Amino acid sequence: MTEFILVFALAIVLGWPLGRYLAAVMRGAPMRGDRPFGTIERPIYRLLGVDPAQGMGWKAYAGAFLASNLVVGVLTLIVFMTQAWLPLNPNGAPNLRWDLALHTMVSFLTNTNQQHYSGQAQLSHLAQMTGIVGLQMATPMMGLALLAATLRGLFGGRETADAAGRGRDPADLGNYWADVIRPAVRVLLPLCLLWSLALTWQGVPSTLHGGPAVVPVDASAQMAEQKIPVGPVAPMVAVKQLGSNGGGWYGPNSAVPLENPTPLSNLLEMLAIVLIPVAITFMVGAFTGRRALTALVFGTMLTMSLASTGAALWSESLSGTSGDVALMEGKEVRFGAAPSALWAAVTTQTSNGSVDAMHDSLAPLTGLVTIGNMLVNAIWGGIGCGLQQFLVYLLLGVFLAGLMTGRTPELFGRKIEAHEVKLLAALVLLQPLVLLGFTAITLALPSIAGTSNPSFHGISQVFYEYTSAFANNGSGFEGLGDATYWWNLSTTLALLLGRYPALIVPLAIAASLARKRAAPDGPGTLRIETPTFALTLIAVVLILTLLQFMPVLVLGPIADHLALRAL
């Protein structure tokens, strides 16, 4: 409980100034720190051959996003498939098979970090430090960039100060390169440095050498010696937590003492999961100049977060598996069941996906909460993408609420019409299509899937894997034999479909809204920054998720729970 309160209190207290700082960074106006940071940024712009002041329309913006992803993706793929021949491979990791390399690349490119490999054994230091950590640094900032461009569109385009005064150009949604590089240099890098140092201080390895070899204490292991794999772990843990990445150096992630040695490191890592997602809710108001918007976003997200976290803690405490030490299998044995549930809740609320307990071992209803979090994917959500998803719900909520107040639905004064609804509809439809479609195929053909669990738990496991991939979360119901062609390729598709449409479609909607005449707020306008609307919005999120996924959740975690209760 202390940890629960501490994590949220610290995230809010630190997130507030950080959010305002982020807003200033994303606005791009002259600010303190321009000189030192500029010396880092300018050479990068020159290298890329881009002008950071150049405005982009939505197509150019999305094009730059996709092009940059393609280039980085191909380079990473090459590293993964040739690492055995490249330097910095003290542990002698072999090249990855093409499907695993593809899945790993896409998984990290989509800010998901779903891992079908075990990092300490299968990746070289070079692969970890370039492919993995490089993408962990860049991809959250790409999400943030898309969010910034979308928000600019919703308010009519980037504010430009020209001779005629302040105006907005609907064809200018900002510059993609500046939107990625500025926050990476000015926010994420410094924060990662801070967290790396703190984690190193707590005992997380930070070295380029191979690990020591030791003799196992337990003779029954029948091993002459065990090689302890170490490496530059602390920086990777810092960025995996801060950047809503989640992919750890070690396969079992933060459940390994080397990634998470002390209670303090546990607190720091949990704080890092929620810090930037919370800060973004504070950024929104300052960035758009509409302060009240932060109240809506923060209030709605906090309400959903507290409800979901509370439900997870409650279910885990009631669970028959929590009290008995023998039933602690897969949980964070050092800190107990409650911190395991807390971590599981926040890591799925934020699209992070790092774990300190195996979600497979959670009580069925806690598992239900984690799946629910990922289905909503906007209770904080990932960096940038969380708020993009929130905007999708906001548009749906405004559409319904607008009709119910007797006006053509509008968001920030701009009318939501057939064109926007069409885009929205495609996005809404994609989620059940991908999740239920793949789940049905996988379950219908157990031979291709290699599911390890029978019965209801098996359904949860498969559904969890696709949900996690589509939500770009990356956590897993462990125990899945997932490094197969089927799993690698089907989840790769789910990863891609969960990332690019979710970021680009809201941008396209915003660009379409930007071109419309904005009506000023009048007394007849639906005010979205009110408790009434916030509750309506939560109802929309709940009902939509429930209607789409109730049957599969009933057959998975709920049936699992009922079966356990009947024992």
Added chain:
Amino acid sequence: MTASIVSSHQAGRAPALLDRAGLRAAVAGAFVKLAPQHAFKNPVMAVVWLGTLLTAGLTLAGTTAPGLGWAVTALLLVTVLFANFAEAVAEARGRGQAASLRRARKDLVARCVDPAHGGAERRVPAADLKPGDHVVVSAGEQIPADGEIVRGLATINESAVTGESAPVLREAGTDRSGVIGGTQVLSDEIVVRITAEPGHSFLDRMIALVEGANRQKTPNEIALGLLLLTMTLTFLIVVVTLPFVAGFVGARLDPLLLVALLVCLIPTTIGGLLPAIGIAGMNRALAANVLAKSGKAVEVAGDVDVLLLDKTGTITHGDRQATRFHPLAGVDRERLRDAAMLASLADPTPEGKSIVRLAREQGAQPVEPQQALFVAFSAQTRMSGVDLGADSGATPRRIRKGAADAILRHVQALGGVMPVELAARVEQVARSGATPLVVSDGGHVLGVVELSDVVKHGIKHKFAQMRAMGIRTVMITGDNPLTAAAIAAEAGVDDYIAEARPEDKLARIRQEQAGGRLVAMVGDGTNDAPALAQADLGLAMNSGTQAAKEAGNMVDLDSDPAKLLEVVEIGKQQLITRGALTTFSLANDVSKYFAILPALFAAAIPSMGALNVMQLSSPANAVLAALIFNAIIIPLLIPLALRGVRFRPAGATALLRRNMLVYGIGGVLLPFAAIKLIDLLLTAVSGA
């Protein structure tokens, strides 16, 4: 008095939904609409229709118990029929209105003339009249087609179209020169220039509109339709994938029950009622005697932010009326009052009548003066009055009222003097925007009567309601700023433009639109036409010129500018009804899941019984109860769809809160109770 639109309007717009003949037509329509070309226009109901065929096929193939199979099939068919019935009811109501309009359109023969060359009248069938033809219409005849009076004036009975039995005056060269085909001239003779193409007259368009023949989906309807389609496809995915997921744990799902689940989940309630809501909106507008040229126009009304209206004839009566007596120092108020009344007794003008009325209101005794010689108003003297005792031979008592300078000359001619105070009084009244009339009795000036334009009774209340709905009212007037401000304050408008020229209206509309606001304009004159066309919603008065009526996208048959309020309400109500029923429809699904999912898994997964929170008696009854609820809710909500969700002018947040409570939370809870109740009835009937 022929039009049923009128009778329904006067009955407070809460008539019986349909008469017997209409009901019969609607029932027949429900079956006719089963034809594929109609059924597939509505994707939600098309899914139900296909589901019906599927369950019938499954039952015939013998994959399920025939009793349950046919029951489910019948319920699905009934669901489609109920949805068709809802649309047919709305259309039948429209047809009833159209039939009464058609009675006004008879086969008339027109007397065509050539105004340029004179010559004899030609007799031409009304159907052959082309725009530009001139026809003569005399008292007792019907006007053969829509047009504009080019010569003469006449009183016309428009009750066939508007339902208003009081005759109206139409005159060439004024803002009241438009006439409608099918209406009857009561007095005088007029020459009308035809403006409507054959078959495109006002009446023709009205008939087509109320019949829904050329009803096009409005933008909001299209957007909502897309959302409903999305939800339908979503549920299709859910239901199609379900047997594979369930198969993993060894549960074989009955396809019949899967179809039942699908039909229960897809938004049939709103899907089935959506066309009816659209048609009903037009019908409600017509019931309020407003002719909307498209459904979109009605919807736009709900979005209006700013309303521009002319002062004259809209906010005020448009004629000056006496409002106050200003006696000079040393003159009794009663004396001035009585003198003013005597001077006005024989004055037939509205001003004169209003002076008598005001005097009576202030306590003057009605008198019939003896030996009175009334002096009528003339353009030369610019005064009127009465000479009392003129017959007795003595010097009569000359009471006069008139313009200040005219009275001044009159008094000086009688040897009187002009009180110094008068000039100040006259100026004081004039400056407040009113017109001063001076009253004299012989050589004595008694005081000043103030004539001012009177704000219509109840208009302030209407503007207050508009403000509550979030609509800002702007008054346009040619008055000076001082008068304009006074009237604006009295009428309760939010803003005004004083000393406005016609082009100022257009400029103001453009300015408001540039600020992103939706502007409504009420007007009648030819010079209003550009503004009516520029405004997002142009409400033209039926009494207005043809140009104004063509430019606007709505015509008010009663020529009552405050009617806009009703139009706005209808537009808002239509959107609210759609939103509320969508919310209701989706909220219902929660309970349907709880009814059908346990039934679906009952055989294979007994522990699922825990989800049967309604304790329904058996899996078969659970499915039937959910389907019965799903079907029966459509006809139960037809009255709501046709009349619209209750609407009270209130802020958006208050409206949202109320509708979320009623249709959101109510929509979640109600079906739990209803399905349980139906299940109890089923148990009782089957005697289990």
